[in-house]
Amino acid sequence: MSLTNERIQQRLTEKFGDVLTGFEEPFGMLTFTAQKDYNLKVMQFLFDDEELRFRFLTDITAVHYPERKGEELCVVYHLHNFVDNVRLRLKVYTPVASPKVFTATSLYESANWMERETYDFFGVDFVGHPNLIRILNVDEMTYFPMRKEFPLEDPMRTDKDDEMFGRGGHF
Amino acid sequence: MLDQKQHIKLPEGSIEKNTTTLNLGPTHPATHGVFQNILEIDGERVVSAVSTVGYIHRAFEKIAERRPYYQVTPLTDRLNYCSAPINNMGWIMTVEKLLGLEMPKRVDYLRVIIMELARIADHLICSAVMGVDTGALTGFVYLMTYRELIYEIYEEICGSRLTTNIGRIGGFERNFTPAAFEKIERFLKEYPAALTEFETLLTRNRIFMERTQGVGAISAERAMSYGFTGPNLRAAGVDYDVRIANPYCSYQDFDFSIPVGTTGDCYDRYQVRNAEMWESISIIRQAMEKLKGLPDDVYHADVPAYYLPEKKDVYTKMEALIYHFKIVMGETEILPGEVYHSVEGANGELGFYLISDGGRSPYRLHFRRPCFIYYQAYPELIKGSMLSDAIVCMSSLNLIAGELDA
Numbered sequence: 001m002s003l004t005n006e007r008i009q010q011r012l013t014e015k016f017g018d019v020l021t022g023f024e025e026p027f028g029m030l031t032f033t034a035q036k037d038y039n040l041k042v043m044q045f046l047f048d049d050e051e052l053r054f055r056f057l058t059d060i061t062a063v064h065y066p067e068r069k070g071e072e073l074c075v076v077y078h079l080h081n082f083v084d085n086v087r088l089r090l091k092v093y094t095p096v097a098s099p100k101v102f103t104a105t106s107l108y109e110s111a112n113w114m115e116r117e118t119y120d121f122f123g124v125d126f127v128g129h130p131n132l133i134r135i136l137n138v139d140e141m142t143y144f145p146m147r148k149e150f151p152l153e154d155p156m157r158t159d160k161d162d163e164m165f166g167r168g169g170h171f
Numbered sequence: 172m173l174d175q176k177q178h179i180k181l182p183e184g185s186i187e188k189n190t191t192t193l194n195l196g197p198t199h200p201a202t203h204g205v206f207q208n209i210l211e212i213d214g215e216r217v218v219s220a221v222s223t224v225g226y227i228h229r230a231f232e233k234i235a236e237r238r239p240y241y242q243v244t245p246l247t248d249r250l251n252y253c254s255a256p257i258n259n260m261g262w263i264m265t266v267e268k269l270l271g272l273e274m275p276k277r278v279d280y281l282r283v284i285i286m287e288l289a290r291i292a293d294h295l296i297c298s299a300v301m302g303v304d305t306g307a308l309t310g311f312v313y314l315m316t317y318r319e320l321i322y323e324i325y326e327e328i329c330g331s332r333l334t335t336n337i338g339r340i341g342g343f344e345r346n347f348t349p350a351a352f353e354k355i356e357r358f359l360k361e362y363p364a365a366l367t368e369f370e371t372l373l374t375r376n377r378i379f380m381e382r383t384q385g386v387g388a389i390s391a392e393r394a395m396s397y398g399f400t401g402p403n404l405r406a407a408g409v410d411y412d413v414r415i416a417n418p419y420c421s422y423q424d425f426d427f428s429i430p431v432g433t434t435g436d437c438y439d440r441y442q443v444r445n446a447e448m449w450e451s452i453s454i455i456r457q458a459m460e461k462l463k464g465l466p467d468d469v470y471h472a473d474v475p476a477y478y479l480p481e482k483k484d485v486y487t488k489m490e491a492l493i494y495h496f497k498i499v500m501g502e503t504e505i506l507p508g509e510v511y512h513s514v515e516g517a518n519g520e521l522g523f524y525l526i527s528d529g530g531r532s533p534y535r536l537h538f539r540r541p542c543f544i545y546y547q548a549y550p551e552l553i554k555g556s557m558l559s560d561a562i563v564c565m566s567s568l569n570l571i572a573g574e575l576d577a
Binding site: 029063076087112117136146150 | 268
C-alpha cells in the first residue's frame with residue numbers, strides 16, 4: 001500500500017487547512033470532518049488528484065445526533081481508492097433545522113439513489129440533486145423516520161423501559 | 172426525443188403519444204421479485220425507463236436500533252435471501268471487529284466453507300435464471316437440484332434452509348456434524364459434473380449467445396461511477412474483489428483467482444459467475460483440506476463474555492448461566508466506536524457501517540446493499556434495447572428485492 005493515511009491527511013491539510021478537522025483512524029480507516037459547504041470541494045479534490053484518486057463512492061448515509069445542537073445530522077461518505085486500495089470516511093455535520101449539503105451526483109452516478117435514500121430517512125436536503133424524492137418510503141410520508149425522535153415502539157408504553165438498552169430511560 | 176428510425180408512426184397532426192407506456196412489474200413473473208419499471212417503448216424498443224423501488228421495505232436499519240447485537244443477525248438473513256449465510260457472517264464479523272475478537276483458524280475455515288457454498292447457491296440461481304429468461308428451462312432444472320443439496324448442508328449445520336441465522340458472535344452455535352461434512356463432500360463430488368453439463372448446455376449455445384452478447388453492456392468507467400461491485404463490476408473488467416482487496420476471515424490463506432470479463436454485457440456476467448463457482452468449489456476443497464490439520468472440536472473462540480453459551484450448559488453450569496443472562500439482558504460491555512466492515516457478497520460488496528454508543532443495541536447501523544446501488548444503472552443499460560433484452564438484463568444483474576429494499 002503506497003498511499004498511507006498520513007500522506008492523505010498531509011495532502012488534504014495542505015489543500016484545505018482548517019476546513020478539515022477531527023482526523024482520526026478508527027479501525028484503520030482515515031476519518032475526518034469537513035465544514036458543510038466544503039463537502040463537494042473535498043470530494044472533487046480527492047477524485048481529481050492524481051495521487052489520491054478516490055474515484056469510487058462506496059456509501060452515503062447519515063446519522064442523527066439529537067444532542068449535538070446546531071449540527072444534529074451527520075452525513076457520512078465512504079470513499080475508496082481502487083488503485084492503492086485505501087478507504088476513507090468523510091463526515092459533514094449539518095443543522096437539522098436546515099439540513100443542506102451539496103450533492104455528489106456530479107461526481108458519482110451512484111450518489112443519486114444513495115442521496116435519495118438519505119433524504120428519505122433523514123431529510124437531508126442535497127442541494128443540486130436532480131431528483132430528490134422519496135425512494136423506499138411512500139411518497140405521502142411527511143416525516144423522516146430514521147431520526148431519533150421516532151422511537152420504534154410506542155413511547156407511552158410503561159411495561160418496556162429503555163433502561164434495558166443501556167441508555168437511561170429514553171433516547 | 173426519438174430518431175427517424177421510430178417504429179410507431181402516427182398520422183400528421185395526431186395528438187397521441189408516439190410511444191407506448193408499459194408498466195413492467197411490480198409483480199411481473201419475469202422480473203423475479205418486486206421490481207417496477209415504467210417503460211416508454213417504441214414498438215419493441217425501450218426509449219426510457221423509470222424504476223420504482225421500495226415495495227418490500229421493512230425498515231431493518233430502524234429495527235436494528237432497538238435490537239441487541241445478536242438479534243440483528245436474523246434481519247440480515249432477509250437482505251439477500253439467496254445467500255443468507257454471507258450476510259450473517261458479514262454482520263457477525265462486523266461486531267467481532269468492533270469488539271476486537273480474534274477467531275481460531277478452524278472457525279474461519281468453517282465460515283469460508285459456508286460462505287462459498289452460499290456464493291455457489293446464489294450464482295447458480297442467477298446463471299440458471301438467465302437461461303430461463305432466454306428460453307432454456309433445462310439448465311435451471313439441473314442446477315436447482317444442487318441448490319437443494321446446499322440447503323440440506325445449511326439444514327444440517329443450523330437447522331434452517333433459507334433464512335439461516337447461521338453462526339453467533341464469537342463462532343458457530345454448534346460444531347459441524349460428521350453428516351454435514353459428508354454432505355459437503357457429496358456436493359463437491361457431484362456438483363462439478365452438473366455445472367459442466369449446465370455450461371455445455373448454455374455457454375456456447377448460439378441462441379443464448381445471441382440473446383446475451385452485447386446486451387446490457389456497460390464500460391468499466393460507467394460501472395465504477397454507478398457503484399457496481401461484485402460479478403457485475405468484474406464483468407466490466409475491474410478486478411475488484413473484497414476477498415482479495417481487504418481479506419477477512421482468513422481468505423488470504425486460500426489460492427484462488429478473480430475471473431474478469433471485458434465488455435460488461437450479460438454474457439460476460441454469466442461467464443464471470445460460472446467461473447466464480449469453479450473458484451468457490453476450489454476454495455471449499457482447500458478449506459476441507461486445511462481443516463484436516465486442525466483440532467476438530469473448535470467451533471467458537473474462547474470469549475465467554477460475548478459468545479452465547481450452549482443451551483445445555485446454561486441449564487447445568489453456573490458460569491454459562493451468568494454469561495447467558497448478561498448477553499441476553501445487554502449487560503456485556505460493548506465499547507463505543509464506529510466501524511465499517513465489508514464482505515464480498517454474492518452480488519457485490521456488502522458493507523455494514525455500525526456506530527455503537529456503548530448501548531445494548533447499535534446506535535446506527537447502515538447496510539451497504541450492493542444491488543440497491545447498481546440497480547440505478549438499469550435504465551441506462553436497457554435504453555435502446557428490445558423489451559426482451561431488458562428482461563435478460565435484469566436477471567443478469569442478480570437483483571434481490573429483499574436486499575434492494577432492506
